[in-house]
Each structure stands twice: as structure tokens, then as C-alpha cells.
Amino acid sequence: MDNRQLAQGLEEMAALLELLNRDLDRAQLYRRAAVRLRELETPIAEVLSRAPAVIPGLERSVLEEIVHWVRSGRIDRLEELRDAVPAGVQELLRLKGLGPKRAGVLWRRLGIDSLEELERACLEGRIRELEGFGPALEGQLLEALRQYRRYRGLRRLSEALAEVEPILRRIRALPGVARAELAGELRRHCPVVSGYDLLVVTSRPEGIRQRLPEFGWEEGEPDQLQGRTPGGMPIRCWITDFRRFGTRWILATGSEAHLQALRSRGPLPEAITEEAVYAALGLAFIPPPMREGRGEIERAARGRLGRLVQVRDLRGLLHVHTTYSDGIVPLRQMAIACRDLGYAYLGICDHSQSARYARGLDPERLLRQQAEIEELNAELAPFRIYKGIESDILPDGSLDYPEEILRRFDFVVASIHSGFRMTEQEATRRLIRAVENPHTCILGHLTGRLLLEREGYPVNVPEVLQACAAHGVAIELNANPYRLDLDWTYLPLAVELGVPVAIDPDAHDLEGLEDVRYGVMVAQKAGLGPEHVLNTRTPALFERWLRERRQRKT
Helix, strand or coil, X not given: CCHHHHHHHHHHHHHHHHHHCCCHHHHHHHHHHHHHHHHCCCCHHHHHCCCCCCCCCCCHHHHHHHHHHHHHCCCHXXXXXXXXXXXXXXXHCCCCXXXXXXXXXXXHHHCCCCHHHHHHHHHCCCHHXXXXXXHHHHHHHHHHHXXXXXXXXXXXXXXXXXXXXXXXXXXXXXXXXXXXXXXXXXXXXXXXXXXXXXXXXXXXXXXXXXXXXXXXXXXXXXXXXXXXXXXXXXXXXEEECHHHXXXXXXXXXXXXXXXXXXXXXXXXXXXXXXXXXXXHCCCCCCCHHHCCCCCHHHHHHCCCCCCCXXXXXXXXXXXXXXXXXXXXXXXXHHHHHHHHCCCCEEEECCEECCCHHHCCECHHHHXXXXXXXXXXXXXXXXXXXXXXXXXXXXXXXXXXXXXXXXXXXXXXXXXXXXXXXXXXXXXXXXXXXXXXXXXXXXXXXXXXXXXCCECCCCCCHHHHHHHHHHHCCEEEEECCCCCCECCHHHHHHHHHHCCCEEEECCECCCHHHHHHHXXXXXXXXXXXCHHXXXXXXXHHHHHHHHHHHHHHHC
């Protein structure tokens, strides 16, 4: 049980206690403990191995419970609370805008114990009769229901990998399994996936059924096992042998459009390797992330695929937050962690002053931060910290801060964080005006989407990218797995227009620095090479880019 799993368990217990209207003081202790665990850099098992085990800010009785849970590998009280609340009521907690206290009121007062019953109550106007609810909330709940149903049964890339990788390890360890690999949407690095595909070389598929019975395996098509993970996701095992492995891996990985385009060139030969199959069809090897049927076959036929960007190609990380705004790690600690990961530079981009919800930097704290950056640069050289800011794009498209402050930054990431209710024309105009600002270097998370939570505001992306090309502004591929914005389908246009792509972690803690892996995965899906990515440049070349664009705009 790691820090994050334990924090999630504590948060769930707090929510269930609030839903049950029971032991509310304890619920708050659990929530505070969850925050401390997420901030903790040291693995919880290591902390508890010390004598005495101390986690600052944790109430002693909660720490004692944590000790028991870590040693036993299970949170007993969480299981008890889950048993006390019907599954349908627990599902209500997943609705946006419906917290545990309100869900508890609906359950106790109106007997609402399922999504269907909630919808019925909203349509019949029963919700508005409760004190503190009203007709507006009824409309919001109906919209939240529609959104939840649209997203139910899907997983973000990061969550899917976290769930399926332990399953893959278990299958690889089974007797009779010679090889097991990821396939399907996960191997194609889809930002959101609807199921898991695995390719397994084994002569004993019954061993998978027997050793992993919790998946409820059934036979599907010939040489397939189909089931569901304990989390409810469909999982499919393709069973094969080494003689046909390459062919089956292509079939289990490619989208329908990719496979259809392949078959138009001739029947797929049975082969041990994927390279042999593509070669037989007169094609260069097509990397799995690109197998979507969006022109990759034609590029492979002309030998124009190139090398895809890798995490190891990144020389620096841009767009990182610290405790100066809403990050949970001090600047110095974030810089040293970045250096120790092997990067040559770090771009600090805390929130600007208008972002009061995120403790945006007023001019006084901004000057204090920049002074600390200068001290750290002297201490940590040749590692370099750049003075950046994530400036809010204000409703009229202008940047936060006056001109004299904007001039102080090495670079500016401009992003929209509020005022999402815009028409496409309004959003496009607002973004383009920000791009036209001479201080804007990178346009951050262009559409504002949160995967499986919030649709982005409507925007004419090609028009904004053309403005970026005209004004020397890079586009961000925000690697936070909840964002992965700009969407990969637009990145080839950015490349075509000559717009550099910055793969930024948008990290608010040390763990967030590693999120660049998801950004790189999506960049690979779009066919990006190292030459297309801004932060694959050395410090000298990155600074040269900043100088050249500054000269271009003055």
C-alpha cells in the first residue's frame, strides 16, 4: 500500500462518514491525513519503519490506524463503511457537484439510492423541495448525470496503465505463459480507453481462468478470453503462439481504420515479428501509437515516419508550480528533484495574481520568488532555473500583470482558467489576442478540457495555431493526464505550421514531474519527433529561441 493508495482510502472514508452523517470530526482528520500523505516524499512503509514513526500534522490515533492498515495491507474500516452504504448511493458520489453531505440527504430524505432514482426525482421536481437544493441544482444534477453516463466505463490513460500493469505482471508469472504484452488502445497511447487488450503466448489458457478467476473469463472469438477487471473494465486476452505473434500483435493493436488500410495492400502474412508483416506489405515499421488510420500507412510507404520523441530526449521541464502558488513542494526542492532526474533546466510557472483561487503571485511575492531563483541558479549551476509565470488570459485576451512586470520574466505561459462560457468566436478571439501579446511565449492547455470531467470550451484550434505560427508562440502539450491538451489530433497541424510543441508536466508536486511520460506518449501518437518539441533543446538553444522570438516581436 503506497502513499497515494492510502490517501485515496482516507479520502473515501471521509466521504462515506460525511454521507452517513457520522463521526464528522473523524472525517476531517482523515481528510487532513490524506493531504499530508500526498505531500509526503518518503514512502509510508519507510516512515513507519522508523522508531518512533512520526508524520507531522497527523493526529496520533489516525497514525495508529495507518500503521495497522499498512501492515495488514487492507483498510478494515473502509470495508465496513462500504458495506454500510448501498453501491448505488456510493455511485452518486461520482457525480460532479454532488458532495457526500448532499448525497446523504438525498438518500435519507428521499430514498434515492441509484442514478436512475436520482434522475427520476429531478424530472419529477422532488429535489427542489429539499432545503438548500432548489430548481437550479436539479438542472445541474441532470447535466452531471448525462456527463457521467457519457464517461462511465472509460479510463484515463494513466489510470488504465496503473490498473492493467499489475494484471500483466500476474499473467506473465503464470506457468505456461511464455510472453504477455499490452495491445489495443493502451498500446496506441489513447488518452482515454474503453477496455484492455493483452496478447498472451501460452499453450495453457485455462491457467489464466484458474489463477485469475475474479475476472470472470468467458471464451469470445477463437483464441480469445474475455472478462472484466474488479474495477469493471472489459479485458480481452488474445491467445497465440510465437509463429503468429507479430501478426496477432498487429491485429490486437491497430484501430479498425489502420487494419483496413493495411488489408487494402494485401493479406497479412503470418509472421513472428511485426516488422516482418509491415515489410511484406512494402511498409516501414509503424510505431504502435500511430496506428490509427490517419495517414501513417502512406507516410510509411514513402519512408517518412522518422524517429519518435522519447522521454530521454527532453532536456528540461517547463511549467512547474511551487508553494509560491498552489504547488505543495518548495521551489528549491522542486529544482533539485528536476536536476536529479537528469534534466538541465526547469521553468517555474506559478500562477499569476488574478488566480486568487491558486494563491496567484502578487508583485511582492513575485519579486521574492525571482530573488530565490537567482540564488539557486548561483548554487546549482550549471543547472538552470528560468523565471516563468503561468499568466491568466483575462476575459479581453490581455495578460495578467502590467508591462513592467511582464518584462521581468524569462518566458510566459498564457492560459485560460476562468470565464469558460464563451462562444467559439469569443474563445478564439480571446486566445489569439493573448498569442499576439509580445510577452506570450507558450500557449497553455489551449482548450481547457479535463478528460472525463469537463469538455473544453469551443475554439477554432486551426485558427489559433496559425496565429501561434505568425507570432512565434509555442503550443503546450500539457502532460497532466487529466488534460493532455492540446489534443493529439491537432499536433500534426502544429508541426506543419512550424509551431514548436512544449511537453509540459504542469507539476504541482514531485510525482507530477513524471507526468511528462504521458505527454510524450501522446506526442508519439501524433508522430512528433524530438525536433518538433521545444524542451528537447539544450539550455543554450532554448535561450536562443527566447531571444529570437523576443527580437522578432520588438
